[in-house]
Amino acid sequence: MGAGRSGKKGVWMAIVFEGLVSTLGPDGTRHLAPMGPRFANGEGDAFFELAPFQGSSTLANLLSHPWGVFHITDQVFFFVKSLLDQPQVDWLPADVIQGWIIGGACRTLEFQVIASDLSAQRSRLTCQVVNRKHLREMGAFNRARHAIIEGAILYSRRHLLNPVDLADQFARLVPLVEKTGGEDEKTAFELLRNVLGLGKNDQAVDRS
Numbered sequence: 001m002g003a004g005r006s007g008k009k010g011v012w013m014a015i016v017f018e019g020l021v022s023t024l025g026p027d028g029t030r031h032l033a034p035m036g037p038r039f040a041n042g043e044g045d046a047f048f049e050l051a052p053f054q055g056s057s058t059l060a061n062l063l064s065h066p067w068g069v070f071h072i073t074d075q076v077f078f079f080v081k082s083l084l085d086q087p088q089v090d091w092l093p094a095d096v097i098q099g100w101i102i103g104g105a106c107r108t109l110e111f112q113v114i115a116s117d118l119s120a121q122r123s124r125l126t127c128q129v130v131n132r133k134h135l136r137e138m139g140a141f142n143r144a145r146h147a148i149i150e151g152a153i154l155y156s157r158r159h160l161l162n163p164v165d166l167a168d169q170f171a172r173l174v175p176l177v178e179k180t181g182g183e184d185e186k187t188a189f190e191l192l193r194n195v196l197g198l199g200k201n202d203q204a205v206d207r208s
């Protein structure tokens with residue numbers, strides 16, 4: 001793999017893309033989770049590194065069945081729904097691995113885990129791309145969609161964040177969603193806000 005730790009500080013020279021990983025459980029159950037793998041140069045790389053936390057279903061599944069699908073999509077609703085519960089999705093069989101693709105994906109990378117490092121709380125799985133597919137065009141940049149991704153990340157780290165900071169960071173996303181989001185983005189944001197117990201009028205904390 002081209003990516004590696006560089007320099008004295010051990011900083012990874014790579015780019016992270018946020019997407020959704022589907023895996024298969026030992027009983028054949030399909031599982032979908034948002035993940036941000038690292039690519040050394042870009043999406044066209046033959047390898048990427050996935051870093052699921054120890055204890056996650058994604059890691060457990062990939063250790064028992066080392067094949068999965070990384071999905072790139074503009075449908076941010078999936079990021080939220082797959083964090084809260086497993087969403088209703090149209091599943092399509094993957095082309096070359098035993099695995100599944102979600103309807104709504106723009107591009108997919110079917111992969112095989114070829115090496116794993118479980119020495120840290122965040123595992124490091126080296127994944128080899130075995131098939132890539134273009135299903136449809138990706139939608140345009142939209143600030144609300146990016147805000148949903150940020151909101152979903154905040155939700156997934158809620159146990160690590162001070163509640164005031166969480167509410168503050170979340171409140172900063174509100175205008176982006178309200179000004180630029182469509183129906184799906186607003187619904188996804190509302191789901192996150194409800195599950196975090198944040199009111200519609202919660203404001204960013206003024207620290208000035």
Ligand SMILES: Cc1cc2nc3c(=O)[nH]c(=O)nc-3n(C[C@H](O)[C@H](O)[C@H](O)COP(=O)(O)O)c2cc1C
Nearest residue numbers: 018033034035036051052053056057058152153156
């Ligand atoms: C955009 C986004 C990217 C994420 N990337 C990662 C990741 O790279 N590794 C990880 O362990 N969790 C990541 N998470 C959090 C997981 O999706 C979340 O903890 C989820 O519950 C995974 O656990 P599961 O495999 O048990 O479903 C990410 C969440 C979001 C919203």
